[in-house]
Amino acid sequence: MALGLLRRSRSRSASAAARDLSLPLPAGAGAYGCEVVDPMGQPLGGAEVTVTALDSHRVAAQGTTDPYGLFMAALPPGSYSVMVSAEGLTPARSGVDITAGAVLPPARVELLPARQLELPAPGTWLFDPPHTAIRFIAKHVGMAHVHGRFTRFTGGIRVTPDVTDSQVQVRIDASSITTGNRTRDNHLRSADFPDVEHFPYIDFTSTRFVYRGGSRWTLNGTLTMHGTSRSVGLDTTYLGTVNGGYEQELRCAALAKAELHREDFTLNWRSMLARGIAVVGPTVQLELDVQAMYRTAETPTPPE
Incomplete structure (x- = not known):
């Protein structure tokens, strides 16, 4: 009492x-x-x-x-x-x-206790770009954080009856990077960074879903950027399914985060510093805020 x-x-x-x-x-x-x-x-x-x-x-x-x-x-x-x-x-x-x-x-x-949300129905779920955001945060050397996003991308989730066997594919148009500063954005598209002329896409393909309890999952997969592929784990919070949108589509939602190290993708920030180029720091926080719409089991999952 x-x-x-x-x-x-x-x-x-x-x-x-x-x-x-x-x-x-x-x-x-x-x-x-x-x-x-x-x-x-x-x-x-x-x-x-x-x-x-x-x-x-x-x-x-x-x-x-x-x-x-x-x-x-x-x-x-x-x-x-x-x-x-x-x-x-x-x-x-x-x-x-x-x-x-x-x-x-x-x-x-x-905040209420985590509960086992109803998982998405088996089939293909396609990203809805107007309601999906792919963002990043990087610390500018000696200054504040830089916030940016990619504005063009495709993605899909192939949900299987055993969710741990499901697959996610995401393709990002590297040239669509934007931070709100034209000079910086042009530099971020250059050979010092993703080099969009020679490597126009950033691709992620999942390899395994790992359940962490409640609404938490780890999405393991391969991220390919700047011609280099590395294993990445996305800390993912599943937000559930709902009927919504203009035509009451069945949708699911999730929030995924990961920390990327630029040198893992041969983006040598120390070399740029030595040349007097002002750059963002060695790590980047990546965040995907996803809404996906249910299609059918036969719908292809992009990218092809």
Whole structure:
């Protein structure tokens, strides 16, 4: 009894503190904040929060909650998708509209115990490009992080009755890389990086699905870039299936992440530094936010 009262008291204290939070705002910015709690209603530190702009699919803010379960970020005005996740718990997704000069009260996000979601039906599921984003984050040498994405790609998932035998194929048009800076983007397409003239595509082909519990999987496969192939493991959160879209297509969704080391793909950043070229750092965080539409068992899985 006393323990329950103590828990409720701590929870109320954390919530009161969250309501009183304020954030200095840059001119023209608004603020988003959330208080993340576990299934017992206790503050959840270390939960991952990703805020993505709906118009550009770019990550606008990303981080983890503090020991009191709190996360805050200053954002430009616009509409955003917020994804909150933690190990062993079901991810939560919500939308938020930010207006200049407004500090919204912190949203309370309760993460529920992970459950075994209904797996996709056997057959072919094709990526839906308008609702799929392939993003990356790299640290610019001596400066802030660089956020970018690829705008042209194809992909599909061949789901088998035994899901661990399923296959994923993704083909990315390397020349579609964009970071919002034309000079930098032209450099990223050059021979110093993927060398899109000679290696126009970045390909990923899965080799194995490994179940990690709850909604977590590891997707092992081969990534080919700049003429070099390497084994890669994608830490994947399966988000379930739903009927949605203009024609109520059956869709499934997942969020996958991996850390890539540029030198594994013969992209020698030290050589570029020696030549005085300002580059991004030696590691790149890759993220795939995927929605796929169900077709039929006979539908080819791209790329051919």
